[in-house]
Amino acid sequence: MTEQTTPTDAALPHQLPQANASTLIYNEAGEYLLHLRDDIPGSWEPGSWSLLGGGREPGDRSLEETARRELREEAGLELPDLTPFTVEEARGSDGGTVPIQIFTGRWAGDPATLNLTEGVMLHWFRPEVMPRLRMASSTRDLIRRHAELLRRDSLGTVAEETADNSSPADQPSPPPTLSGGGRTVLNGIGVHLYLEDADGEVLLGLRHPDSAYAGSMWHFLAGHCEQESALTCLVREAHEEAGLRIEPGDVELVHVVHLVDTPGGQPRMQMVFRARRWSGVPELREPDKCTGWRWWPPNGLPAQTVPYTRAAIEGIRAGRRYTEMGWS
Template sequence: MTEQTPPTDAAPPHQLPQANASTLIYNEAGEYLLHLRDDIPGIWEPGSWSLLGGGREPEDRSLEETARRELREESGLELPDLTPFTVEEARGSDGGTVPIHIFTGRWAGDPATLHLTEGVMLHWFRPETMPRLRMASSTHDLIRRHAELLHRENLRTVAKATTDSSSPVGHGASGGGSPGGSLRSGGCLCRGIQFTVTGAPDYPHTCSCTHCQRLSGGPMMSWVSFPLSSLTWTGDGGEPAWHYTWPDSRRGFCPDCGSQLCALDDGASSIAITFSAFEDASGLVPVNQSFREDAVTWLPQVPDTHHNSVT
């Protein structure tokens, strides 16, 4: 148990409500460690791939301690750091709902070296292969959400490295001759939401994730980031309406015509704007494509060229 994890022993152990804890384990290659459960009638998700975890015991002082105990008992695995990620709900044997507290942890080992005491095997899988596995849809969705969050973090890291190097990210993406970039304007289809933005465009790219496909009604969306402080909403409708597609990330759209305009992470200093929202998107050339594994097969993919411009 770490100092950051609050204890759950405010009440006597026998009064603690039922709860489970599981650990989402991933490595630097973007793979996730899954546990193939025994195919025995009467157990939870028999014969399915799932996360390592289990129910809280009376002696567990926190749900992180529950997660760590389950890792030790089931596989002998000890992870230095566990981070709370989310809380899911599952249907208990009595028909009620049981909260499952999900923690995340990094590990780079070989699962074949672990001493597995429950289930059949442990194996690394990439998210794009998981639709072919027998697993709960909630588990698949959980891993997908985490993978997308990691992807966004990686994009921010690349963007920061590019800014620190003072090198342009796109091909002719500066939009003008001034060091800070020229003024750009745009808005929605009905013109109710309008904006201006200045600064150097950062990391123009397309995204083929399922959210972008469903929100746009097309195979992908095109994005470019600008400093949030340089954005001004100028239309009669003020700023757009917002919809959270992730716990810490929202999309901005016009509530009247439905145009998708921007995306903003909580606490971010930059905002991503769709290419199509600009009056003039000339000079914005995508340098990469996110979520290639979700892309349609009948369009060529955007070449990854953004590393070529970073010195």
């Protein structure tokens, strides 16, 4: 996805866990700017299409500075705005994984006019042609996810994830109906992670105060199913949001909340999965969404807990599998 230069070590300022940064550049036509790397044996992803980016250097005060420096050095490119999007992982030369902070930025220029100092060329591509390109599957999947968010935004159903600081699992939206004027209402699907530690306490995250939904409230680690299964979504969100690794075989469905959050709003089927085993310690990987993780006793949840989160925890403790909220 991006050039591997320096793994996280003591030389990096502030001991930040992400040592690399890349930029996902897109335009109004729905195209993405890709960088064709030199086909040199032993180099990082030789001969592949990837994002512009690289490793953090001692003079970089932040990963955004790293991303901007790499854009200037590799292509003479200056973007007015960069927005944190997600954290990906790439395989390093030592076999370990390296976290990469992904930023997004808009640009409408001609890549042929840029002064490319590394690699072979820059070119705009639409997501549908990328399966024919030589590129890392993780890069292709990253672009697919971002393009889907933009598509939903253009349809007016879900605001882009990085713009409103809310999880698509929680963002209320108007209820879409089937074509032809039918009365059937399509339901949104959200997935939620239920973790208990050795003391029986439950992991919750404090949502960012600027979130469009449930700002400054405690909530499950959650996400909205994209073009993927619920378990795949759960595993992906756990890693993206908190750095946790979960195997699908270690997960079981423990509760479902069928929810109407606002009068006339889209119904949502909120699925809560318990992971019996996991690896990693919860960390803040998307601080624009969650400002802190904490383990809470189920009988001592904070007052500012999302109502359906509280209802789900109560249902799990009572051995119930299903709860309805907001229908009456």
